[in-house]
Amino acid sequence: MKKLLTTVAILWTGAAQAEGELQLFNWGDYTSPELLTKFEEETGIKVTVTDYDSNDTALAKVEAGGHGYDLVVPSANYIPIWREKGLIAELDMSKLPNHGNIAKQWVDVPFDPGRKFSVPWQIGATGIAVNSDAYSGDINTSAIFLDTPEELKGKVNVTPEMNDIMSLALWYVGGEPCSENPEELKAARDALIAAKPNWQSMDYGMTEKLAANDTMASVYWNGAVFRANLKNDKVQFGYPKEGYPLFMDSVALLSDAQNVDEAYKFIDFIMVPENAALISGYARYANGIEGSEEFMDEVMKTSPMVNIPPELAEAGEFLPTCSAKSLEYYTAIWTELQK
Ligand code: N2P
Numbered sequence: 001m002k003k004l005l006t007t008v009a010i011l012w013t014g015a016a017q018a019e020g021e022l023q024l025f026n027w028g029d030y031t032s033p034e035l036l037t038k039f040e041e042e043t044g045i046k047v048t049v050t051d052y053d054s055n056d057t058a059l060a061k062v063e064a065g066g067h068g069y070d071l072v073v074p075s076a077n078y079i080p081i082w083r084e085k086g087l088i089a090e091l092d093m094s095k096l097p098n099h100g101n102i103a104k105q106w107v108d109v110p111f112d113p114g115r116k117f118s119v120p121w122q123i124g125a126t127g128i129a130v131n132s133d134a135y136s137g138d139i140n141t142s143a144i145f146l147d148t149p150e151e152l153k154g155k156v157n158v159t160p161e162m163n164d165i166m167s168l169a170l171w172y173v174g175g176e177p178c179s180e181n182p183e184e185l186k187a188a189r190d191a192l193i194a195a196k197p198n199w200q201s202m203d204y205g206m207t208e209k210l211a212a213n214d215t216m217a218s219v220y221w222n223g224a225v226f227r228a229n230l231k232n233d234k235v236q237f238g239y240p241k242e243g244y245p246l247f248m249d250s251v252a253l254l255s256d257a258q259n260v261d262e263a264y265k266f267i268d269f270i271m272v273p274e275n276a277a278l279i280s281g282y283a284r285y286a287n288g289i290e291g292s293e294e295f296m297d298e299v300m301k302t303s304p305m306v307n308i309p310p311e312l313a314e315a316g317e318f319l320p321t322c323s324a325k326s327l328e329y330y331t332a333i334w335t336e337l338q339k
Contacts, residue, residue, distance in 0.1 A: 088255060
């Protein structure tokens with residue numbers, strides 16, 4: 001009897017103290033299930049994840065209202081937009097004892113100086129996945145999707161992330177991201193429209209398809225390509241020499257969040273190095289939390305798909321937040337491209 005009582009007592013104290021729920025709105029296949037289980041075990045808070053496939057769809061859904069989400073994970077170039085629209089709330093630092101774990105270089109970032117509105121989730125690069133069985137030429141180039149080599153025609157996927165694709169196309173034609181120059185924009189538009197007949201699809205979820213040889217090439221993100229590569233070593237990642245986007249996706253608290261206390265607990269939880277390592281261990285991107293590397297497996301520290309080779313690093317750039325004028329051009333071109 002005594003033994004039974006002790007067991008019950010252990011179960012009782014080990015059980016969730018702060019029951020609750022949390023609604024996380026995040027990019028598809030980007031959240032470690034292990035992280036969620038650990039969070040639930042430690043706090044009793046159950047996290048529901050809803051997926052999105054681009055910054056623009058996430059923004060549109062939240063702007064429309066009635067969404068019920070507490071946290072969102074926009075890319076750096078979108079954080080100022082969410083903030084200006086009043087969609088994300090300033091963080092109460094007194095509720096975030098782990099805020100000091102953000103690595104120094106990721107605190108005073110141009111998109112959120114002092115990290116008052118967002119904390120790091122994952123960091124990576126937008127480049128090109130190519131299956132080396134299908135194509136053996138140079139893959140460090142946007143020509144793979146903009147001047148598709150014969151072998152890859154009809155086999156290339158392009159992700160539905162407008163800013164990534166517009167930036168790659170602008171660099172490719174000799175322009176710059178967020179251009180307001182009509183000639184540059186027209187050149188980018190022409191390159192995209194001419195290239196599209198050679199594409200297979202414009203979809204988000206490519207990791208499994210790349211691993212299974214269902215898609216032979218894709219504009220895609222390094223971590224997801226690394227995951228495919230770990231299952232199928234023919235899947236390689238190219239960093240376009242003409243220029244490619246670096247991204248940093250960060251977690252922000254929605255202004256109309258219903259589960260605010262739970263949201264703070266989660267934000268603080270992901271800044272624990274061991275927990276940040278779980279995030280990276282699943283989606284295979286770097287993160288911005290000091291000391292998380294020591295909890296990661298060896299391949300994360302050595303793979304060129306996480307650690308950009310120095311000779312290819314120079315062409316990578318964090319995307320700026322485009323002006324309204326340039327976004328008008330972007331949207332017009334993007335809309336035409338979807339037809
Ligand atoms: C990949 C998600 C990448 C997000 N599944 C790119 N900002």
